Amino acid sequence: MTHSTTEPTVVDTRTEPAHTGAAAPSRTQRAAALVQRHGALAVLILLASVATGAFPAFGTADNAHNIAIQSSFLAIVALGMTFVIISGGIDLSVGSVFALGGVLAAYASRWGLLPALLLPLAVCGLIGAVNGVLVAKARMPAFIVTLASLLGARGLLLAITHEGANTFLVPKTSAFTTLGQGTLAGFGYPVYIAVAAFGLGGLVLQRTRMGQSIYAVGGSEDAASLMGLPVARIKITVYLLSGLLAGLAGALNAARLSSGVTILGVGLELDAIAAVVIGGTLLVGGAGTLSGTLCGVLLLGVIQNVINQIGSLDSSYQSVVSGAFLIVVVVVQTYLGRTQRIR
Numbered sequence: 624m625t626h627s628t629t630e631p632t633v634v635d636t637r638t639e640p641a642h643t644g645a646a647a648p649s650r651t652q653r654a655a656a657l658v659q660r661h662g663a664l665a666v667l668i669l670l671a672s673v674a675t676g677a678f679p680a681f682g683t684a685d686n687a688h689n690i691a692i693q694s695s696f697l698a699i700v701a702l703g704m705t706f707v708i709i710s711g712g713i714d715l716s717v718g719s720v721f722a723l724g725g726v727l728a729a730y731a732s733r734w735g736l737l738p739a740l741l742l743p744l745a746v747c748g749l750i751g752a753v754n755g756v757l758v759a760k761a762r763m764p765a766f767i768v769t770l771a772s773l774l775g776a777r778g779l780l781l782a783i784t785h786e787g788a789n790t791f792l793v794p795k796t797s798a799f800t801t802l803g804q805g806t807l808a809g810f811g812y813p814v815y816i817a818v819a820a821f822g823l824g825g826l827v828l829q830r831t832r833m834g835q836s837i838y839a840v841g842g843s844e845d846a847a848s849l850m851g852l853p854v855a856r857i858k859i860t861v862y863l864l865s866g867l868l869a870g871l872a873g874a875l876n877a878a879r880l881s882s883g884v885t886i887l888g889v890g891l892e893l894d895a896i897a898a899v900v901i902g903g904t905l906l907v908g909g910a911g912t913l914s915g916t917l918c919g920v921l922l923l924g925v926i927q928n929v930i931n932q933i934g935s936l937d938s939s940y941q942s943v944v945s946g947a948f949l950i951v952v953v954v955v956q957t958y959l960g961r962t963q964r965i966r
Contacts (some may be wrong), residue, residue: 662955663902663918670925678932686928688809692879694924695817696721697894698917699872702817702824703865704895705916709828710861711841711908712758712765715892716772717869720747722888723780724873728799729791729883730783736798739878743870750776751866755859773892780885787885795881803878813875820868825913837861841908890942897949898923922948 675682700717707714724743732739750772757768781787793800805812828834839847840857848854877883902919904911923945930940 661903661915662952663915663922667918667922667925670922670929674925674929674932678929681928681932684809688811690921690924690928691814692811693927694920695811695813696872696876697891697898697923698817698920699813699820699875700869700891701895701898701916701920702820702913703861703868704892705899705902705904705911705913706824706828706837706861707765707865708896708899708904708906709841709908709911710837710858711844712858712861713769713896713906714751714754714862714865715766715769716750716754716776717865717895718888718891718893719773719776719780720750720866720869720888721873721876721891722885723747723750723776724870725877725880725887726780726783726791726873726883726885727870728874728877729793732791732793732797732799732877736802739793739797739799740871740874743874744867747870747873748863748867751863751869752859754866755862758862759855759858784883784885790885791883793878793881793883799878800881803875803880811879813879816871816875821913821917828913833857833860838909841910843909894923894945897945901949901952 671681680686700721704714704717724747727743727746728739731742754765754768754772757763758765784790793803802812807815828837836847836852836857839850839852840854844854847857873888876887898919899911899916900906900919901922902912902915902917904915926944926948930944
């Protein structure tokens with residue numbers, strides 16, 4: 624009887640070329656990704672350089688301080704908006720929440736610094752949390768939910784101020800006023816608060832599991848669920864954060880103006896979205912950086928300042944220029960996105 628054995632075939636994978644790996648990005652794809660991440664910074668530097676040469680008053684330290692303080696409030700709002708958009712959502716309520724936060728802070732400032740900060744943070748954070756619950760748990764469209772919150776927050780603001788007839792003033796000798804009007808090395812305290820918030824937000828977004836989960840949810844909610852990520856909790860968190868930051872910005876603005884102005888915040892949500900998109904964050908979610916958002920905010924501030932430097936143009940031209948610039952950015956982003964997908 625003949626016995627035969629079959630030897631198993633062994634393949635030495637150390638000498639076999641890898642054919643299953645993704646192809647390395649081409650030079651064009653790398654350049655497109657670089658432009659998408661840092662394009663706003665390049666345009667900001669270019670515009671600031673041209674404006675410095677064209678307008679002697681633009682490059683002064685006082686003007687830089689003015690741009691910084693004026694941009695700090697939008698920056699804080701845009702910070703929260705960045706988290707929301709990266710997660711694949713949108714928050715249209717931040718303008719009204721910003722105004723409501725200012726009125727509540729001015730109203731509570733009679734009792735001291737802490738109540739002036741805690742009351743707007745509590746109310747505005749609650750509005751953000753409700754937005755998140757309705758979007759994440761009830762599966763309602765973020766556009767509709769936050770639009771309703773925009774109207775609701777503005778209505779609450781008008782009810783508190785009796786249709787705007789009452790304007791709450793901040794005591795000029797209070798610590799809350801100092802928070803909004805005090806300076807350090809020429810820059811107002813809100814500027815340092817905005818920088819600190821961006822630094823902390825950058826650490827959360829880039830160095831923590833929570834930040835990576837936000838990117839994952841924005842990239843593909845279904846895939847994030849299959850990975851075991853708490854999608855609903857993440858969504859609630861980003862909307863809560865957006866509401867808190869909008870309320871904080873409103874409170875700081877009230878401290879700077881020494882009053883809770885009821886007409887502020889109209890269209891602020893659009894400015895925040897514009898700054899985020901100009902900074903390279905994709906509206907479809909899953910991609911974006913806080914450094915890009917900060918560049919977008921400063922770019923809008925520089926555009927407004929340049930228009931003021933011209934003198935013959937009124938502030939309405941800022942919306943025209945910003946809108947046109949936003950269209951160009953979206954077109955360029957679309958082209959860059961297609962370029963990066965080409966293999």
